[in-house]
Structures are given as structure tokens and as C-alpha cells.
Amino acid sequence: MSDTGDLFVKAGSAILGAAFALYPEIAKLVRDAKDAGALSESTLAAIARIDPLDVFADAERRIAAARAEAIPPTLPGA
Amino acid sequence: MTRRLALVACVALAACSLPPVQVAHVTAMSLAEANHVAALVCAEVAVTQASTDPAKGEATLGKCKAAHAKAHSALLVAGAAIDAWRAGAAGAPGCVVLDAQVAVLELASLVRSGGGKLSEAVDSAIAFAGNAVTAQLGGCKR
Numbered sequence: 001m002s003d004t005g006d007l008f009v010k011a012g013s014a015i016l017g018a019a020f021a022l023y024p025e026i027a028k029l030v031r032d033a034k035d036a037g038a039l040s041e042s043t044l045a046a047i048a049r050i051d052p053l054d055v056f057a058d059a060e061r062r063i064a065a066a067r068a069e070a071i072p073p074t075l076p077g078a
Numbered sequence: 079m080t081r082r083l084a085l086v087a088c089v090a091l092a093a094c095s096l097p098p099v100q101v102a103h104v105t106a107m108s109l110a111e112a113n114h115v116a117a118l119v120c121a122e123v124a125v126t127q128a129s130t131d132p133a134k135g136e137a138t139l140g141k142c143k144a145a146h147a148k149a150h151s152a153l154l155v156a157g158a159a160i161d162a163w164r165a166g167a168a169g170a171p172g173c174v175v176l177d178a179q180v181a182v183l184e185l186a187s188l189v190r191s192g193g194g195k196l197s198e199a200v201d202s203a204i205a206f207a208g209n210a211v212t213a214q215l216g217g218c219k220r
Contacts, residue, residue: 022205023206026108026203038107042157043156043157043164046103047106047150047157055117056117056142067128067132067136
């Protein structure tokens, strides 16, 4: 790597080091991921595991229940 | 002495010496976590609205699902690009990570506009992604 390229990498690392210091939550995530060996996991697999698509099923059920409660019952023969 | 303190701090953070490809991986993981958390809070906002106005709650839930799905798709694109980069493909995935960051930010903004409260971790993930793209992922030039 050229001296200039090396300088950019060093500058980038310094900025990132400062960023980690600013964001302790991210530093914790890194520590946890290192402990769990998750840093070598496929990124695609990690995303699918952390952020599943089906997170709204419970909310849908509760909103449907709220809607059912809001509709007044129809009396037979009414 | 200063150097020693810096070294101790780095060991405590366990993060200072990550190679760029792992920074990309961690960035994507933190954005995925932020997207998941924001989706759960968005759903709670919708359910709360539905208790007094079911139609409004349903509409909000639809917006939550659309914003979450958009960010999830952007994250999967970024994840695939990061995996390819790790496997030796040329070109840092700055732009696709940035797209994912913007999409998660949109969901977070939707949650806040509905009165939902998000944890600092969500904001940290979004801000950190911007730092990572600039400092380690080659920026984004289109």
C-alpha cells in the first residue's frame, strides 16, 4: 500500500475509534458478537436472524380485536 | 502513558482494531437491530392508536410494515454486498450500507412522528453507520 493509502487507512481507523467511543452501544454489540463468534457469521444470515420480517403478527391480531370490539353487535332480527 | 491509556480503552471497547470488512458487518448488524426495535415500537404505536381509532391504527400499521420491509430489503442488499466483499469482490459497500441507513432512519422518523419513543441504541446505530461509511467503507460516490 502507498504511503498516502496507509495514511488514509490510519486516519479512517482513528475516526472509527472515536466513533466507537462515542457509541457505547455499538462497542457492546462488537464485544457480544466477538464473544458469540458472530463476527465471522455471514452478514446476510445475521440480518435475517436479528431482523425477521414477521414482527407485526401480534399487532395485527390486537388491532383486529380492537376493531371487532368497536363494531356494535348485531341483534338477531334487527 | 497516553498510548497505554488508549490501548486500555481499545481493549475495553474491543473494537478499535476491527478490519473494514468486520466494521461493515457490525454496522449492518446494528442497523438490523435498530430496524427490528423500531418496527416493534411502530407496531405498539399502531396498537395504541387502534384502541381509540381502529382505522387509524390499521393505517399506521400499514405504514410501519411498508417502512420496515423497505429497510429490511435494503439491509439484505447490503448484507449480500458485504458478504461478497468479504469473499474478495472489489469495491467497498459504502453506498448500499448508506441506503440501508437511510431506510432505517425513515422508519425511525415514522415512529417518532407517531409519538413513539426509540432507545438511544437506534440513534447510535444510524449515526454510527454514517461514520463507518465515511471512515472505513469507502464513502459513497454515485
